[in-house]
Amino acid sequence: xxxxxxxxxxxxxxxxxxxxxxxxxxxxxxxxxxxxxxxxxxxxxxxxxxxxxxxxxxxxxxxxxxxxxxxxxxxxxxxxxxxxxxxxxxxxxxxxxxxxxxxxxxxxxxxxxxxxxxxxxxxxxxxxxxxxxxxxxxxxxxxxxxxxxxxxxxxxxxxxxxxxxxxxxxxxxxxxxxxxxxxxxxxxxxxxxxxxxxxxxxxxxxxxxxxxxxxxxxxxxxxxxxxxxxxxxxx
Amino acid sequence: xxxxxxxxxxxxxxxxxxxxxxxxxxxxxxxxxxxxxxxxxxxxxxxxxxxxxxxxxxxxxxxxxxxxxxxxxxxxxxxxxxxxxxxxxxxxxxxxxxxxxxxxxxxxxxxxxxxxxxxxxxxxxxxxxxxxxxxxxxxxxxxxxxxxxxxxxxxxxxxxxxxxxxxxxxxxxxxxxxxxxxxxxxxxxxxxxxxxxxxx
Numbered sequence: 001x002x003x004x005x006x007x008x009x010x011x012x013x014x015x016x017x018x019x020x021x022x023x024x025x026x027x028x029x030x031x032x033x034x035x036x037x038x039x040x041x042x043x044x045x046x047x048x049x050x051x052x053x054x055x056x057x058x059x060x061x062x063x064x065x066x067x068x069x070x071x072x073x074x075x076x077x078x079x080x081x082x083x084x085x086x087x088x089x090x091x092x093x094x095x096x097x098x099x100x101x102x103x104x105x106x107x108x109x110x111x112x113x114x115x116x117x118x119x120x121x122x123x124x125x126x127x128x129x130x131x132x133x134x135x136x137x138x139x140x141x142x143x144x145x146x147x148x149x150x151x152x153x154x155x156x157x158x159x160x161x162x163x164x165x166x167x168x169x170x171x172x173x174x175x176x177x178x179x180x181x182x183x184x185x186x187x188x189x190x191x192x193x194x195x196x197x198x199x200x201x202x203x204x205x206x207x208x209x210x211x212x213x214x215x216x217x218x219x220x221x222x223x224x225x226x227x228x229x230x231x232x233x234x235x
Numbered sequence: 236x237x238x239x240x241x242x243x244x245x246x247x248x249x250x251x252x253x254x255x256x257x258x259x260x261x262x263x264x265x266x267x268x269x270x271x272x273x274x275x276x277x278x279x280x281x282x283x284x285x286x287x288x289x290x291x292x293x294x295x296x297x298x299x300x301x302x303x304x305x306x307x308x309x310x311x312x313x314x315x316x317x318x319x320x321x322x323x324x325x326x327x328x329x330x331x332x333x334x335x336x337x338x339x340x341x342x343x344x345x346x347x348x349x350x351x352x353x354x355x356x357x358x359x360x361x362x363x364x365x366x367x368x369x370x371x372x373x374x375x376x377x378x379x380x381x382x383x384x385x386x387x388x389x390x391x392x393x394x395x396x397x398x399x400x401x402x403x404x405x406x407x408x409x410x411x412x413x414x415x416x417x418x419x420x421x422x423x424x425x426x427x428x429x430x431x432x433x434x435x
Contacts, residue, residue, distance in 0.1 A: 006420075007427045015426045019394065020335065020401045024343040045323065047426075050433055052328035053376035054398050055335065058293050060285035067302055068280055071309045075273065126272050130263070136254050140263050142270035151269040151317055153262055155254035158322045186255055186322020190269065235272055 011043050018047030124148075126235040129207050133228035139168075139183065139209055143201050143232065148193045150201070156185035167212045169222060172200035177221045183209065205232050261326035262319075269317035276313055284309075286327065287334040294338035294401040304341050308334045325373070339401040382432035390425035393418065 007015060016022050017030040034041040124145020131139035141152045152168060166185065169177040178200070180191050193201060208229040210222035217223040256262050261282065267275035287308055291301035311333055319329050383391045393407060404422075408415040 005427060006423055007430070012423050012426070015430075016404075016422070019397050019422070019426070020339045021397045021404050021407065021422065023403045023405060027339075027343060048332050049324050049328070049375075050379065050429070051398060052324060052332055053373070053379045054395070055290060055328070055331035056376055058286075058289045058331075058399065060289040061292050063284040063288040063305055064298075064302060067284070067305060068277065071280065071306050072273070072277075074306060074310055075276075075313055076310075126267070126270060128263070128267055128270070128272075138254055140266045142267045142272065144270035146271050149270075151266050153266045153319070153321060155256060155262070155321055157255060187320050188266070188269070188317055190317050235267065235274070 010040060014040055014043035015047045018044050018051055125203070127201065127203060127232040128235050129230035129232045131207055131209060131228035131230035133209075138228035139207075139230070141207055141230070141232075142235070147190075148198045150180060150191045150193060150207075151188065152183055152191065152207075153188045154183050154185050158185040158187075160185065161211075163214070164211045164224070165214055165216060166209050166227065167216045167222065167224075169208045169210065170197060170200060171206040171208060172202070173205065177208065179217065182212075182216055201232065203232055203234050206230065207232060255321040256325060259326055261330075262321060265312075265316045265319045265326055268313060269319075276309065279312070280309060283327065283330055287330060290331055290334040291338045293399055294335065294342055300341055301338070304337045305334070308337050311337065335401065342401050343403075378433055379429075382429050385432055386425050386428055390421050390428075393421055394425050394429075397422065 006012065013022075013026075013030060017027065017034075022030055030044070034044055126145060127143040129141045130137045131141065138155055139152055140155070141150055143150050150168075150170075154166065156166065166183045168180040168183050168191070170180055171177045178197055180193075180197075181189070183189055206229060208222070208226050210217065210226050211224040212222070213224070261279065264275045264279040264282070268279060284305065288301060288305050291304045291308070292298065295301045295304065308330075312330065315333075319326060323329070324332070383394070386394070393411070396402070397407060402410075404415055404419050408418045411418060
């Protein structure tokens with residue numbers, strides 16, 4: 001053994017887990033550690049990002065024709081989505097999420113094993129919006145009528161403006177902006193809609209993002225400039 | 236903080252730096268999927284299933300198992316689309332990571348020495364790969380290849396094999412007829428060099 005430097009043990013295990021060389025037991029231990037230790041989970045996530053470009057070398061292969069039908073039949077209804085509201089972080093791709101995914105799959109398996117059921121109709125209308133700023137999309141949003149929640153994905157680069165925050169507004173038919181909360185650059189958020197606001201989320205209503213001081217606008221409406229805006233339309 | 240100061244800062248934000256993944260249709264699909272849009276999941280499936288099936292097949296080499304895992308992958312995406320964050324990775328990299336993880340989980344269930352057979356005979360050519368489904372040939376990709384090239388050939392080879400086949404240290408050692416500790420040392424040192432090269 002030479003005196004070559006080695007990765008610190010914790011990061012070495014994180015890198016090995018991301019690479020995928022751990023055996024079943026060590027892999028399970030790494031998953032459990034990711035669930036309990038955010039710093040370790042972040043190391044695994046960073047290694048997954050480093051190695052991910054290699055997947056670009058893998059040749060595509062046509063999936064069998066019937067597979068989409070199997071997937072569609074396995075889709076659980078939206079209303080057991082309570083499970084998915086916990087834990088953010090994409091490093092959870094298999095970490096803490098493993099248990100979650102197992103639960104989801106259990107539900108999926110249940111769904112598959114049950115006699116064919118009629119998929120109940122959506123109770124509300126799916127809406128989406130692209131919020132443009134300077135001619136380019138800066139935020140993408142979609143409204144989930146089942147869960148009465150707005151999903152917003154920020155395309156803004158983190159760290160570009162550390163002294164301001166992005167605040168999301170709903171501007172319904174009456175023209176008065178209602179704050180929906182802050183949106184982190186480069187992140188995705190699921191914003192539950194208050195009972196009073198949900199009926200205002202309809203096609204034609206606008207979504208806008210304003211630039212605000214840390215903590216958001218202190219006024220009853222945006223205090224800073226509007227950086228991006230879009231109209232909700234039916235999907 | 237005055238509104239004008241805010242405008243100035245944001246102008247820098249959008250003016251000199253392209254928004255993340257702004258022209259990648261997969262971002263909008265994932266956002267819609269998170270809102271419960273089954274049509275968006277179908278479009279994502281059409282755009283990405285060949286790529287993700289390729290990933291599953293590469294690791295599992297058996298079509299039946301790869302199909303089962305691919306089904307699990309899209310159910311996972313349906314559930315977890317709201318966890319995707321543009322700041323962390325391209326949508327395709329995120330999706331491929333999910334597929335690879337699921338496939339490795341399945342491979343592990345076969346036992347510690349399991350590894351893939353040659354895949355040439357099980358992969359059907361993809362008739363129409365969509366541009367949006369191709370892994371972006373980004374600066375990240377170029378950097379990773381350059382840094383792998385800087386490793387000695389044996390180390391680069393063993394890291395690539397581990398990535399593409401999802402095999403354990405034990406299986407690698409068995410295949411290379413080399414002590415497990417030696418293989419582990421190659422990989423760990425290789426990964427350290429890789430990190431140093433990627434983040435000087």
